Amino acid sequence: MKSHNDALLLTENPYLLLTPGPLTTTRTVKEAMMKDWCTWDDQYNQLVSSIRERLVKLAAQAAAEDYTAILMQGSGTFSVEATIGTAMPKQGGKLAIAVNGAYGERMVQIADVLGISVTPIRFDERSPINPEVIEKALQDDSQITHVAIVHCETTTGILNPLNEIAQVVKRHNVTFIVDAMSSFGGVAMDIDELGIDFLISSSNKCIQGVPGFGFVVARRDAIAKCKGHARSLSLDLYDQWDMMERSNSKWRYTSPTHVVRAFDQALKELELEGGIAAREARYSSNQQVITEGMEAAGFSALLPREWQSPIITAFRYPSANFSFESFYGSLKKEGFVLYPGKLTSEPTFRIGSIGDVNPADMERLVHVIKSIYSSFDKEQ
Template sequence: MNTQDILNLDNRYLLLTPGPLSTSAGVRRAMQKDWCTWDQEYNDLVQNIRQRLVQLATAQTEKYTAVLMQGSGSFSVESVLGSVIAKHEKLLIIHNGAYGTRMLNMARCLNIEVVELAYPETSTPDLNEIKNALMDEKISHVACVHCETTTGILNPIQDIGRLVKAAGKIWIVDAMSSFGGVPMDIAELEIDFLISSANKCIQGVPGFGFVLAKRDRLAQCKGLARSVSLDLYDQWHTMEHHHGKWRFTSPTHVVRAFYQALLELEKEGGIAARHRRYLNNQQTLSKGMTSLGFELVLDNQCSQSPIITTFLYPTSSKFDFQQFYEKLKQAGYVIYPGKVTDLNCFRIGNIGEVYLKDIEGLLLAVTDYCHTYLHLNSIST
């Protein structure tokens, strides 16, 4: 690919991935103006974003605050783990995929005392085991991923949260790929710290993540941070007392695009309406792919999210994922490789500026690939 090919914006393709994802023309246009981080207009925008995020998260808005943090979503996860757990406290991480494992690696790197409950990537956590683990009085915090995009599984954070709060622990939820696309009230779920990112279901672009935190919990975190740049308390305190000011240079274009994405979410009808669109995308995709002979990785015992769907490679020896990927990309669709440890699989995202017609177009492209390169009307044989 030469430079001209890269610069040719007419050759756009649809990102069927769990973020970065395909954005609207309005979100992209919002990045065409430069902003000054000290300007009051810009800082007013930041404050508006923070307020809107809390309103999206809960009806009990007085209990929560929003903190924006530079970097990818993982930066915000590490910011929480490194800023809210004291040196004498202990963390339980419940995980069944790559992103829960990433939290585990962060905690160990930060020298946090950690215990894990690990489950297969295609299984939901065992509530009885969690209940027993929480009997450890040294455990002060519990963390889990809501939508684990390794497979697309939706973990039962409501049931886990009840156990966590009954045991008197602080509840941390990585809702990176679910917040904004799956209805929830974080106050009703008793979540103390929820983490997400600009480039997921809100449908902004990459550049910052955000944390929705109980005000009283966050106020107790002063001086706990293991990092200067990722000090969640200090970032919040500066935004609170300096009217939206970030401590260090913020991704101004990304912030403005995110504000536009929030307006578009509201125009669509809010999270409930977006969830219906994503769910329709996912169900149409699953039905179409299984009719072509592809098998779903998650069985009926697991809760399939509307965010991303994982499929097994077909049994045909003629199937080559890289060829499949390239042919779909040529047709205008980019999918994801698999992440499940011991399965040959691939993933297709259902979120972003993606509608039913797009899923139907993808299915036509998959059908064409199956007929042309596998020479089969059904690839399951």
């Protein structure tokens, strides 16, 4: 006889999550969480070791031996705070943060709360980070020891020019921290070629797992220098790494075992899809269908296409009396959940193109939006 839990598992998703994460996951990823696991079990710890190795190979490719992966409980922001709070020395360090959206601002807030010397380098939210401005900041202030950026700033969906920024940071020989929360696994990159020292992402983004932990792929010689830096016990990235290195990938404190099993399955499915290049191609196709369909329906994308990521797209409100709440509610009834705007300069909403969704789903979404927006027009 099937249990109540089995019946719930077999129920179809009530809607597609078109957000930058959490996102729509496959049935098989969900099913991986249907057993209970012990955190001390050797088999489980071997699984964690395998996940760490696979993450490093995805990120560093030919130079995998020079990198390590550290898994950290909590949301992606926990891993950002752990990285900033551990990478920065307690004395003598200064952090420059390039900011063109809410998540860059969050890094500034983290540094302020931790008492870290920080120089925000701010840009308009609707513009990419300018590498020349970063260059000038490093030239003008020799006290800067670390630079941090957000690769894909999901406030707008902008994809910042990582290659060009990395070249600037390399020339000045400072530590490079990249929040790749919403891009890693969905946008091709080689962190060794880029000279990234700490790359941060999360289980519930482009790898298509579920929420519960973040991870940091770090250069081994960079994390090895961080002993005693941390401003927090539980968010001490060095100690988490040291424990995992010494104890067959055991976590210091209780790990999210079910989420880890789901992430293992998600990594397998990424490989089966054809790796990051194939996933980026699907996401890009999703984003193209959304953008072209929305423009045909009377909406305008916030960003020019050359700055747009394949992760999430911001659209302007089509009129002064447009109600996102009503629009959102109508779409949810039809099986789609969008994301409200986060931009401070003008009203927008956002549509994600990542997760277990494909261009046919986007075409259905556009068809529904055209119908709903047409009826809104008539009512208004």
